[in-house]
Amino acid sequence: xxxxxxxxxxxxxxxxxxxxxxxxxxxxxxxxxxxxxxxxxxxxxxxxxxxxxxxxxxxxxxxxxxxxxxxxxxxxxxxxxxxxxxxxxxxxxxxxxxxxxxxxxxxxxxxxxxxxxxxxxxxxxxxxxxxxxxxxxxxxxxxxxxxxxxxxxxxxxxxxxxxxxxxxxxxxxxxxxxxxxxxxxxxxxxxxxxxxxxxxxxxxxxxxxxxxxxxxxxxxxxxxxxxxxxxxxxxxxxxxxxxxxxxxxxxxxxxxxxxxxxxxxxxxxxx
Amino acid sequence: xxxxxxxxxxxxxxxxxxxxxxxxxxxxxxxxxxxxxxxxxxxxxxxxxxxxxxxxxxxxxxxxxxxxxxxxxxxxxxxxxxxxxxxxxxxxxxxxxxxxxxxxxxxxxxxxxxxxxxxxxxxxxxxxxxxxxxxxxxxxxxxxxxxxxxxxxxxxxxxxxxxxxxxxxxxxxxxxxxxxxxxxxxxxxxxxxxxxxxxxxxxxxxxxxxxxxxxxxxxxxxxxxxxxxxxxxxxxxxxxxxxxxxxxxxx
Numbered sequence: 001x002x003x004x005x006x007x008x009x010x011x012x013x014x015x016x017x018x019x020x021x022x023x024x025x026x027x028x029x030x031x032x033x034x035x036x037x038x039x040x041x042x043x044x045x046x047x048x049x050x051x052x053x054x055x056x057x058x059x060x061x062x063x064x065x066x067x068x069x070x071x072x073x074x075x076x077x078x079x080x081x082x083x084x085x086x087x088x089x090x091x092x093x094x095x096x097x098x099x100x101x102x103x104x105x106x107x108x109x110x111x112x113x114x115x116x117x118x119x120x121x122x123x124x125x126x127x128x129x130x131x132x133x134x135x136x137x138x139x140x141x142x143x144x145x146x147x148x149x150x151x152x153x154x155x156x157x158x159x160x161x162x163x164x165x166x167x168x169x170x171x172x173x174x175x176x177x178x179x180x181x182x183x184x185x186x187x188x189x190x191x192x193x194x195x196x197x198x199x200x201x202x203x204x205x206x207x208x209x210x211x212x213x214x215x216x217x218x219x220x221x222x223x224x225x226x227x228x229x230x231x232x233x234x235x236x237x238x239x240x241x242x243x244x245x246x247x248x249x250x251x252x253x254x255x256x257x258x259x260x261x262x263x264x265x266x267x268x269x270x271x
Numbered sequence: 272x273x274x275x276x277x278x279x280x281x282x283x284x285x286x287x288x289x290x291x292x293x294x295x296x297x298x299x300x301x302x303x304x305x306x307x308x309x310x311x312x313x314x315x316x317x318x319x320x321x322x323x324x325x326x327x328x329x330x331x332x333x334x335x336x337x338x339x340x341x342x343x344x345x346x347x348x349x350x351x352x353x354x355x356x357x358x359x360x361x362x363x364x365x366x367x368x369x370x371x372x373x374x375x376x377x378x379x380x381x382x383x384x385x386x387x388x389x390x391x392x393x394x395x396x397x398x399x400x401x402x403x404x405x406x407x408x409x410x411x412x413x414x415x416x417x418x419x420x421x422x423x424x425x426x427x428x429x430x431x432x433x434x435x436x437x438x439x440x441x442x443x444x445x446x447x448x449x450x451x452x453x454x455x456x457x458x459x460x461x462x463x464x465x466x467x468x469x470x471x472x473x474x475x476x477x478x479x480x481x482x483x484x485x486x487x488x489x490x491x492x493x494x495x496x497x498x499x500x501x502x503x504x505x506x507x508x509x510x511x512x513x514x515x516x517x518x519x520x521x522x
Contacts, residue, residue, distance in 0.1 A: 165353035170323065171421075172356075173342035175368035175428055178375065185367065185378045189358045266358050266408045 047236040055236040078220040086145035094153025102161025119151030141213040193264040273431040280329035288499035304475035307485030311500040347425030355409040362405040368428040415446035435467035480510030
């Protein structure tokens, strides 16, 4: 008998094993949903798959009576627009700040402790301040995500810059590189794949901030809808919405990973 | 013409004396090899030449001018490792020096200037035997090929002084002989002054026109940091100023 650490599943077995937890959780849901509905046909906590499918169809393919919109797509678009705008702003600020702090010792001395402190402020705690200062509109929601994500990206990238071998930086200078050259030709090109990694890691918290902001003050969006129907115990809406959000986040993560592998062949993941 | 002069040079870190009273004169087109036990200030000496360290006392002059306190294009460097840019192909690594010097704003060349630079880079790539690997990334190359590229990358900028910090220390002994031929060829082509730190005594005698031995003259067992190292032997050698054809015996 070989040691457990040396036992590897085959390709087929690995796929089956990865599906196992999902199958188990679906089976458990179906079992308990059935059991509860037998006892009380009006139970709202674990709706039957047919009920969920009907609701989903209604949200995705039928116009809403009051607004005349397809609610699911409308909510999805509203949320994605906020999320992607905020991530783009965060990526730009994070790279600028992170690389500048990583490259320039004077800026590092000035800003690194400040960024470290700011990154520890719980963004949700200052959400009320944002609502007071910039109002309840889109700006507040986007700002919340930017405030939550940017310091993390900036700190991560400044550390990645510091990890570049000293030899590389010296060598570039002996090839005639100015500070600007160093940033443009040596540091930045090596930071792009790191930025994609940082974005993947912050994706989870970005969604968290988005849904929190939408829950509190919004009139559309995935987070808004979930918190709206919570009052009616509408699990048949909440459950597919949660699954949809998860699928969106999962796809974004996968796209970022794929793009990194294609665009930066020189940077093997994890190297 | 490049003259390197060192007068009463001291280097201390806190209470620790690393180098004491180093005096040296190196003329044009010399190949200086530097040997010595570990921790004898060889690398500190090289780092001062590079501009990464400043002398604590004394003078370090190139052509009569004080050494700049930061690395610059007049002094090339080849480290033992990590001196290539992983995000650039072999060709792009080689072009980088020409691009940086030709384009202060964007660091890239275009049009005729780029074609000229490409031609020059191709020539050198042929000379160091890497033409077939032009589109590969550094991590796809063997250790010997990486060092050849690193040397070519420095040489393309035509530095007055080339510094080599144990450049062949991590290579297979079989490859080292080829590398010796290559470095002698480039040295004679560009007429630069080379300073090379090495652990290999035979290599230092074989390549150099001047061999420097760094060692401590005085040692106090109660205070090992009190005295620093200096140049204990400064031996002129024959060297290989004429082009080398056949592989060197015993290389």
